[in-house]
Amino acid sequence: MITKNVAALALDATLHARGLRLTRQRRIILEVVRATDAHPTAALVYRRVRRRLPRVSLATVYRNLRTLAAEGVLTERADPSGVRFDGNTASHDHFTCVACGRIYDVPARADRAVRARVASRTGFEVLNHRTEFYGRCGACRRPGGRSPVTGQRRK
Amino acid sequence: MITKNVAALALDATLHARGLRLTRQRRIILEVVRATDAHPTAALVYRRVRRRLPRVSLATVYRNLRTLAAEGVLTERADPSGVRFDGNTASHDHFTCVACGRIYDVPARADRAVRARVASRTGFEVLNHRTEFYGRCGACRRPGGRSPVTGQRRK
DNA sequence: ATAGATGCAAACTCTTTGCAGGTCG
DNA sequence: CGACCTGCAAAGAGTTTGCATCTAT
Numbered sequence: 001m002i003t004k005n006v007a008a009l010a011l012d013a014t015l016h017a018r019g020l021r022l023t024r025q026r027r028i029i030l031e032v033v034r035a036t037d038a039h040p041t042a043a044l045v046y047r048r049v050r051r052r053l054p055r056v057s058l059a060t061v062y063r064n065l066r067t068l069a070a071e072g073v074l075t076e077r078a079d080p081s082g083v084r085f086d087g088n089t090a091s092h093d094h095f096t097c098v099a100c101g102r103i104y105d106v107p108a109r110a111d112r113a114v115r116a117r118v119a120s121r122t123g124f125e126v127l128n129h130r131t132e133f134y135g136r137c138g139a140c141r142r143p144g145g146r147s148p149v150t151g152q153r154r155k
Numbered sequence: 156m157i158t159k160n161v162a163a164l165a166l167d168a169t170l171h172a173r174g175l176r177l178t179r180q181r182r183i184i185l186e187v188v189r190a191t192d193a194h195p196t197a198a199l200v201y202r203r204v205r206r207r208l209p210r211v212s213l214a215t216v217y218r219n220l221r222t223l224a225a226e227g228v229l230t231e232r233a234d235p236s237g238v239r240f241d242g243n244t245a246s247h248d249h250f251t252c253v254a255c256g257r258i259y260d261v262p263a264r265a266d267r268a269v270r271a272r273v274a275s276r277t278g279f280e281v282l283n284h285r286t287e288f289y290g291r292c293g294a295c296r297r298p299g300g301r302s303p304v305t306g307q308r309r310k
Numbered sequence: 311a312t313a314g315a316t317g318c319a320a321a322c323t324c325t326t327t328g329c330a331g332g333t334c335g
Numbered sequence: 336c337g338a339c340c341t342g343c344a345a346a347g348a349g350t351t352t353g354c355a356t357c358t359a360t
Contacts, residue, residue: 021359023315042350057317062350064315078233082349095279106273118261118288124250126290133273135281176334176339197325212342217325219340237324 014071028052029064033074034087039094039103041082079103095133099140106133169226183207184219188229189242194249194258196237234258250288254295261288 011030012022020026032048033040040048046061065085069076075086077094081101093106108131115126166185167177175181187203188195195203201216220240224231230241232249236256248261263286270281 019314021314023359025316055317059318059351060316066351076235078235080231080233080238083235093273095273095277095281097279098282104277104279106277109272114286115288117264118248118250119290122250122259122261123293124252124259124288124290125296126250126288127253128289129286130289131269131284131286133270133279133281134283134285135274135279138278141280174339178333178340180341210342214326214343215341221326 025060026064033085037105039084039086041084093131097137097140098134099136180215181219188240192260194239194241196239248286252292252295253289254291
């Protein structure tokens with residue numbers, strides 16, 4: 001690897017600070033997760049990584065997804081269909097379509113008041129919060145058409 | 156079973172309307188889930204049910220948890236630590252302590268505006284929403300003491 | 311050189327399923 | 336009786352781990 005872009009350099013530094021290496025597998029796994037907003041499962045990431053690295057093992061994909069999540073480079077979320085990964089680390093909510101199962105990103109409102117309210121009622125320290133919406137997405141509401149949505153990209 | 160209380164009768168009716176029976180196992184499994192707000196996993200429910208029905212099988216516990224969830228008698232939620240069940244079917248949010256892992260119930264605010272906002276931004280039909288809070292609970296903030304909290308009961 | 315990472319296969323955990331027998335109405 | 340349900344054991348799915356080998360620095 002002679003050329004590296006700025007993002008890769010920053011990532012490289014982040015990992016190095018923890019004694020971790022930016023291997024080809026790790027880089028491609030991260031690229032795959034970042035290239036979609038479909039909140040992929042480990043199995044899906046594996047399938048896509050294999051297109052570029054046919055000899056990669058599923059264990060490597062799992063290990064790296066966990067490692068990258070531990071480093072905060074991506075996030076992990078439990079879902080009825082299994083653990084899903086998300087390369088979008090900006091604060092955002094999710095909308096799950098009960099018809100097709102797709103998970104859409106919804107920009108989070110800057111809602112400090114919500115946390116404050118819970119904190120004052122419970123006496124707990126609220127560090128974070130996330131809202132999950134459930135309903136029917138545009139594509140599923142009117143059979144045959146998509147709708148202007150939240151900014152989804154690929155499948 | 157000669158005596159049944161009102162709740163049991165109502166449940167019985169709900170199940171019968173679907174061709175389901177209120178067997179001893181099913182009833183006790185439900186009682187166990189309802190007797191705690193610890194959002195138990197199937198394994199924990201199994202352990203507790205076995206105290207009252209030593210010959211119950213884990214398969215029966217799984218089958219009934221799924222059945223009861225399908226009937227809306229209890230709810231199911233995905234969690235990093237596995238699927239958890241909740242006998243509290245009233246609308247409520249959750250607070251997960253990042254230190255001890257406990258999940259506390261938080262009364263949901265009647266927030267129709269939140270749904271409306273997402274609906275208008277996305278064009279989606281929002282049927283439901285739930286917020287997950289993360290932070291440090293009272294017990295974990297000050298080592299050695301519990302705190303006045305949201306209404307938790309047993310462990 | 312050496313700590314870290316990989317590929318492979320085996321192991322593990324959690325959950326579901328097939329089936330023969332039991333139970334409820 | 337017939338439909339539903341149970342216990343048991345086996346199967347499945349998803350994920351993790353041990354280990355010899357390889358690779359990045």
